[in-house]
Amino acid sequence: MRTGLVTTPFGRRPMTLALVKGQLQSSDDRIGRPVEKWKVFRDISEARQLLGLHDRALAVLDALLTFYPSNELTAGAKLVVFPSNAQLSVRAHGIAGTTLRRHLAALVEAGLIHRRDSPNGKRYAHRGIGGQIDDAYGFSLEPLLLRAGELAGLAQQVAAEKIRFKRAKEALTLCRRDIRKLLTAAVEEGADGDWCMMEDLYHALIARLPRSPNRKIVETILVEMGNLREQIVNCLEMQIKTEKTDTNDIQNGCHIQNSDPESIYELEPRFEKELGAKVEPTKITQRETPKAFPLGLVLRACPQILDYASGGGIGHWRDFIGTAILVRSVLGVSPSAYQQACEVMGPENAAVAVACILERAGHINSPGGYLRDLTTKAERGEFSLGRMLMALVRANAGETTMQAG
Structure with missing residues (x-):
């Protein structure tokens, strides 16, 4: 039996089986080779969250290690340090007594x-005739020697987790950028x-990200964001293939006829009356009308209309x-x-331009001149109505977020 290897705490501090187990393990003859104390301390610093320690606890441990004269912790050596609380407080950057004890x-x-x-x-400490320490009472650093390998493993685990988290955040940033630019x-x-629906999905995913997310949350959002990106790419790819097929048909002599060239202006008969002139169908067929944007997206961009x-x-x-x-x-x-504007952009897009001007009316001196x-610019190919809409x-969306907050 090794009863002399276990000591109990002084005063009212209780003894626990966990303390008994730790002291018996620290006294095991199978403790490995010497370890560098500051390397062990760095490992503990990396793994402090896994160990349940705060920064102040690390400062106290750092101060304790400074009282051990050697840089190496060696089996069989006297690994007990015995500074007073006053000395510890000074080396722990003036930490208060109650905080130090905690x-x-x-x-x-x-x-x-x-x-x-x-x-x-x-x-x-009790010292011999030559001044050497025969016995000491204070804090034993033997657990650091015993657990050096375990602590190094915890530090590596934390480092690997940081790398994984960093790469997950980088991947999410790239995915967000891809979706944003593809939608635009x-x-x-x-x-x-249905870009309006995909825009809503994108903002819903972003809204689920907390201010300080953990790795699991980031990876979950990344998977869903990746699925959305794939959906957008597939939709665009199908359209590109369709356009390629249509181009080949045209090159082969196929003719696509506009069944109702005047239908655009027939949508709003009051427009012809207001302008005071009859629209000539030949002019409509001569100019290629730009494709209109999804109405739902336009109303999200221009709700004031x-x-x-x-x-x-x-x-x-x-x-x-x-x-x-x-x-x-x-x-x-x-x-x-x-x-x-209707002749150059098409009636739908001209109406969208007016709605956009209404949204920015407080910043525009002459709406007519601006239109x-x-x-x-649109006639010269220098203006992008889509970019204005997305802005x-x-x-x-930013105003809605601030109001909700």
């Missing part, structure tokens, strides 16, 4: 040091697809164009400026 208890609880209390609870490109170039809608709702492009004509009049845009400028979508 973190010493945390180090003992974590199994990193053991108490070796004297009969009166004070810390001191799809909307700007008028690609077919709903204030002017009959009944407060817009369900079809016919309603939207009619409301845009009313807004055109409210903004003071001349009929000629609006007609020119003419946009029309001129308004993001701006409105």
